[in-house]
Amino acid sequence: MSNQKNIFVTQPLLPPLEEFTPYLEKIWENKILTNSGPFHQQLEQELSEYLGVKNISLFTNGTIALVTALQSLRITGEVITTPYSFVATAHSLLWNGIKPVFVDIDPETLNMDPSKIEAAITPQTTAIMPVHCYGHQCDVKAIQEIADTYNLKVIYDAAHAFGVSDSQGSILNYGDLSVLSFHATKVFNTIEGGAIISPDAKTKQRIDNLKNFGIVDESTVVAPGINGKMSEINSAFGLMQLKYIDDAIAQRKHISLTYREALEPVVGIRCVGPFDDQKSNGAYFPILVDPDFPLTRDELYEKLKSNNINPRRYFYPLISDFPMYRGLPSAQKGNLMVAESVAERVLCLPLYPSLSLADVNRVVEVITET
Ligand SMILES: Cc1ncc(COP(=O)(O)O)c(C=O)c1O
Numbered sequence: 001m002s003n004q005k006n007i008f009v010t011q012p013l014l015p016p017l018e019e020f021t022p023y024l025e026k027i028w029e030n031k032i033l034t035n036s037g038p039f040h041q042q043l044e045q046e047l048s049e050y051l052g053v054k055n056i057s058l059f060t061n062g063t064i065a066l067v068t069a070l071q072s073l074r075i076t077g078e079v080i081t082t083p084y085s086f087v088a089t090a091h092s093l094l095w096n097g098i099k100p101v102f103v104d105i106d107p108e109t110l111n112m113d114p115s116k117i118e119a120a121i122t123p124q125t126t127a128i129m130p131v132h133c134y135g136h137q138c139d140v141k142a143i144q145e146i147a148d149t150y151n152l153k154v155i156y157d158a159a160h161a162f163g164v165s166d167s168q169g170s171i172l173n174y175g176d177l178s179v180l181s182f183h184a185t186k187v188f189n190t191i192e193g194g195a196i197i198s199p200d201a202k203t204k205q206r207i208d209n210l211k212n213f214g215i216v217d218e219s220t221v222v223a224p225g226i227n228g229k230m231s232e233i234n235s236a237f238g239l240m241q242l243k244y245i246d247d248a249i250a251q252r253k254h255i256s257l258t259y260r261e262a263l264e265p266v267v268g269i270r271c272v273g274p275f276d277d278q279k280s281n282g283a284y285f286p287i288l289v290d291p292d293f294p295l296t297r298d299e300l301y302e303k304l305k306s307n308n309i310n311p312r313r314y315f316y317p318l319i320s321d322f323p324m325y326r327g328l329p330s331a332q333k334g335n336l337m338v339a340e341s342v343a344e345r346v347l348c349l350p351l352y353p354s355l356s357l358a359d360v361n362r363v364v365e366v367i368t369e370t
Contacts, residue, residue: 002307007359009312011352012184013248015240023236032232035212039235043190046242051163052170053197055204058230058238059211062159062181062194066092068228069177069196070127072207073153077124080152082112083320083331084339085131089157090319093129101125102320102330105339110134110272110286110346113338114142118150120330127153132161132171133315135187135283136273140174147175155179158197162188163249165279172197182238187252187281188245190238193230251353252282255360259285259349262364268293269367272346284314288345297345300367307366311350316343 023039030038040058048056059065070079070092079093083102090100103116112130128147130138138156147154154175162180164171172178182193198204209216214225230238256274263269270288274280289297297313304311318339320331333340349363 004308004362007309007350007355007363008352009310009348009350010185011354012189013241013244013353015244019240020237023240024233027232027236030232034229034231036208036229037232037235039232039239040230043230043235043238043242046239047195050242050245051172051197052165053172055198055201057196057198057204057207057211058190058235059194059196059228060230060234061192062179062183063088063092064211064226064228065179065181065194065196066155066157067095068207068210068226069155069179070096070098071210071223071225072196072198072203073127073155073176075127075153075155077126078122079127079129080112080117080120080125081129082131082133082339083318083325083336084110084133084315084342085157085319086159086315087319087322088159089129089131090325094324099124100319100325100328100330102325102328102336102339104336105133105342106139107338107342109136109139109275110342111136111138112143114139114146117143117146121146121150121152125150125152127155129155129157131157131159132164134273134286135160135162135164135281136275137161137164137166137171137278138174140171144174159183159186159194160283161281162186162283163245163279163281171278173199177203182234187249187283188238188241190230190234190241193234193238248353249281252351253280255351255355255357256280256282256285258357258360259351259364262361263287263367266293266368282351285349285351286314287347287349288342289347290345297347301347304363304366307362309350309363309366311347311363313343313346314348316346318343 159181210225211228214223
């Protein structure tokens with residue numbers, strides 16, 4: 001066992017503590033703690049400008065935002081989604097009584113393979129829920145064409161895609177809705193938090209009602225909404241984070257580049273993304289450990305851990321392997337062959353803005369000395 005310090009897969013972005021104090025003083029002075037207070041409104045405004053989106057509704061976390069996004073479009077029946085994601089993607093469907101239908105992923109991007117969608121559509125299908133996995137953009141054009149042909153809604157799980165854009169601007173503007181997570185481990189965090197990006201003010205209003213119990217005014221409740229509101233403390237934390245986000249993303253990208261330059265020449269290691277024509281956010285550094293590498297993925301994982309380096313197997317197991325999903329017809333062996341193979345080979349390396357280059361080199365050394 002190594003006696004070197006631990007390197008974790010991620011660490012939250014935490015600006016200097018004293019910068020948070022004035023926000024707290026303001027909250028104490030206002031005595032407004034939640035319910036769309038001034039910091040909540042200010043963060044919605046600043047985020048919509050920063051991200052280049054029209055409407056944003058802040059949430060208490062990304063999962064409740066996904067659940068509410070489905071409610072707001074009245075999605076029912078079956079929804080086509082990817083098994084290669086964090087489990088909250090599919091859980092949001094079960095919480096709405098919707099049947100997830102898994103389709104396989106593209107071997108290059110590891111996002112939903114659009115060529116597999118049509119075969120999965122049934123008369124019960126109402127929507128597609130793809131994930132911009134690791135912040136890498138889905139094939140949005142192909143997905144939209146299928147959605148238009150079959151009259152389906154598209155809700156992107158964009159939990160990883162904060163600040164990602166293509167030649168058209170923010171990728172959060174594709175589909176009917178996009179959902180972000182601001183969890184502590186994400187590129188931009190509000191400790192816990194999330195958001196829905198919507199295309200028009202009417203949809204935002206419906207979402208805002210739904211996240212506040214369905215309340216419209218003092219005597220009117222229009223839907224069985226939930227409590228999904230972001231508090232003033234979390235909103236203030238987000239405002240403080242936003243001042244540091246460009247630097248944080250630049251540091252993440254620099255670290256990613258260092259990993260890439262060191263690992264790309266290594267036989268048996270494949271670095272996944274970023275892909276052409278995208279302004280990425282350096283959210284994750286996933287590698288695939290192929291059979292021509294001297295160790296299996298799990299052997300490399302254990303070796304790194306015995307050197308006090310803690311990568312994560314995002315995403316293993318597949319969502320479709322968990323007990324509440326594995327009985328579904330779409331979860332059966334043979335339907336998700338690419339996802340199954342990738343889940344056996346993937347490793348996300350430590351990556352966060354304050355990770356030193358010495359630590360990056362330590363990770364690279366343990367991988368390459370094999
Ligand atoms: C792809 C994906 N979807 C949804 C979520 C859920 O977000 P939250 O943790 O904010 O509820 C996460 C992360 O946690 C995620 O990685």
